[in-house]
Amino acid sequence: MSANYPLVVGDIRPSQLLYTYGVGALLDLPKLSVIVSGLDDWPTDPAYTKPIVEDRLLSAVRFELPDVQQLLSPPVVLETGLPADPFDATSRIGVPVASFPRWMVCPLCRLLAPLSSGLFKLKEEPFHPDRTAYRHENCQKGKVPEVVPARFLVACEAGHLDDFPWHDFVHQGETCENALLRLNEYGASGEARDLEVKCDTCGKPRRMSDAFGTENRKKLPRCRGRRPHLRDYDPEGCDLTVRTLTLGASNTWFPMVLSTISIPVKVDRLAELVEQNWAKLKDVTHPSVLGFLRSQGQLGELKDFDDEKLFTAIEARRNIDAGAAPPPSSAPDLREPEWRVLTTGGNDLFSDDFRLIRVAPPENYKGLFDQIVLAERLREVKALVGFTRMDSFGELTDPDLRQEIRLAPLARQDPTWVPAGEVRGEGIFIQFNEKTLQHWLRRASVETRATGFLESHVKWRSTRNIEPPEEGFPGMRYALIHSFAHALMRQLALESGYSAASIRERIYARPPEVEGGPMAGLLLYTSAPDSEGTLGGLVGQGKPEALGRHIASALEAARLCASDPLCAEHPPSRTGRTLHAAACHACLFAPETSCERGNKYLDRSLLVHTVEIEDLSFFE
Secondary structure: OEEOOOOEOOOOOOOHHHHOOOOOOEEEOOOOEEEEOOHHHOOOOOOOOOEEOOHHHHHHHHHHOOOOOEEEOOOOOOOOOOOOOOOOHHHHOOOEEEEOOOEEEOOOOOEEEEHHHOOEEEEOOOOOHHHOEEEEOOOOOOOOOEOEEOOEEEEOOOOOEEEOOHHHHHHOOOOOOOOOEEEEEOOOOOOHHHEEEEEOOOOOEEEHHHHOOHHHHOOOOEOOOEEOOOOEEOOOOOOOEOEEEEOOOHHHOEEEEEEEEOOOOOOOHHHHHHHHOHHHHOOOOOHHHHHHHHHOOOOHHHHHOOHHHHHHHHHHHHHHHHOOOOOOOOOOOOHHHHHHHHHHOOHHHOEOOEEEEEEOOOHHHOOOEEEEEEEEEEEEEEEEEEEEOOOOOHHHHOHHHOOOOOOEOOOOOOOOEEEEEEEEEEEEEEEEOHHHHHHHHOOHHHHHHHHHHHHHHHHHHHHOOOOOOOOOOOHHHHHHHHHHHHHHHHHHHHHOOOOHHHEEEEEEEEOOOOOOOOEEEEEEEEEEOOOOOOOOOOHHHHOHHHHHHHHHHHHHHHHOOOOOOOOOOOOOOOOOOOOOOOOOOOOOOOOOOOOOOOOOOOOHHHOOOOOOOOOOOOOO
């Protein structure tokens, strides 16, 4: 990863650029705090990036960002096995970042000043990027200490981020010529009430505790609309009041990532290969050029196709660029095609990235499940389309819960590409019996529980000003399948060799009256970013006898929780704080990387008898 100056300052995994440190996110390096720059500054050299082909996902991305024409992997330089040369041109290939926040604090003299003041100098360490730091060369303590980023920032719900207004805060709107600030700490707690900003010039002090709280927020200035990842200010301005955040706060950045399981609707191997090699083929203007490439051995797998057919495919791909199709008028349905192929797809759709084996349900669960499908090969593709600050919309990006979301932009201009990633793996798909499920949903006790969940859902959305609050309730169908997925994930993590954080869920739950329904099933899968994917540890647990044993163990474990009776007695919340019932970290909660709904709509009493409720269980 490189900074605005040509210097490597750290490295992260490509997958982290989608979920953890994407565009606009703050990255805490050993000596620096930096912000990831917008897509305008990212390198797109075909030698270091590659197009990722997934038409269904691209269509969904274009619904959000109409000008996007392709999905690209982040820039990556292949490892050579040799020691890194910081002066080689390839060492500067990466994602650009900039120092942020721009205000620094000297740990010795407590001087608080921006980098633009010239008081702090950058000490570069090309061969040890982790040691690169700013230093206070004229510290009054007589040393040259490394300075640290100021601990406080301000942000607003529109996605803007700015340095804390130190001058205005301590002087409370009054002017002070040549102000010299210091951030003093009184006490060892590190809390805001023990920190004081003081101006040496005029002597005015102010405690940092005055910057926090609902009432104090009203006293902070209006947001300036700053977008440091784009190096500009929002041209539309901003009428919100900023909120103080601490550096490293978890609500500084929430990504909006769209993902899909790559389902081959039709196999066109030639078109797929042309797309993968488009950087090389886009300049081919005559079939004779293909003959030259063939003689040089540069066609790879395309050598199996004759020049005429290959050139026709190249022209078809070029026509797509020349007259791009208009973006979809409605959000594409990413789940329905997956459901259709997982439940009824035949061998004619199988490919190197998609292979299924259908097996019978475990003997003791044949009346509850219609079929079990072992996915020996799966490919998941993800794309970053924006981000939010302060509030995470999380599950509201689900196509079944469409919600207008004000996303912070990824670039100054409308982007023509977005960063994406692909991973390959394996999974187990379980389809519930619709007739049995409908019978369970009509129980009076289940309908009563549904009323409680709906009230909790409305209250939760109301407290977050999500309108209309009564929409988007997934229903008890979803709560049941979601709870079962979490219980089974925990059990499989014990048996398959994968950690709990590496197994993910994909829930298919739609009632018959909704377009694309009925759906009632779940896919538990694991994936890895290399070309080979995973090694069968999860699929091996999906065979009828083994899966039946795992389901029985998962349900038995769900009967009792280490937090019982408090956990079992937990009803759907009416305060809007949570959106689950009998569930907690000791029984059903899963890691953030595993759950698609942020551990909401969970209730183990829907699965089995608990110490509190015995009339809701689906698995009697």
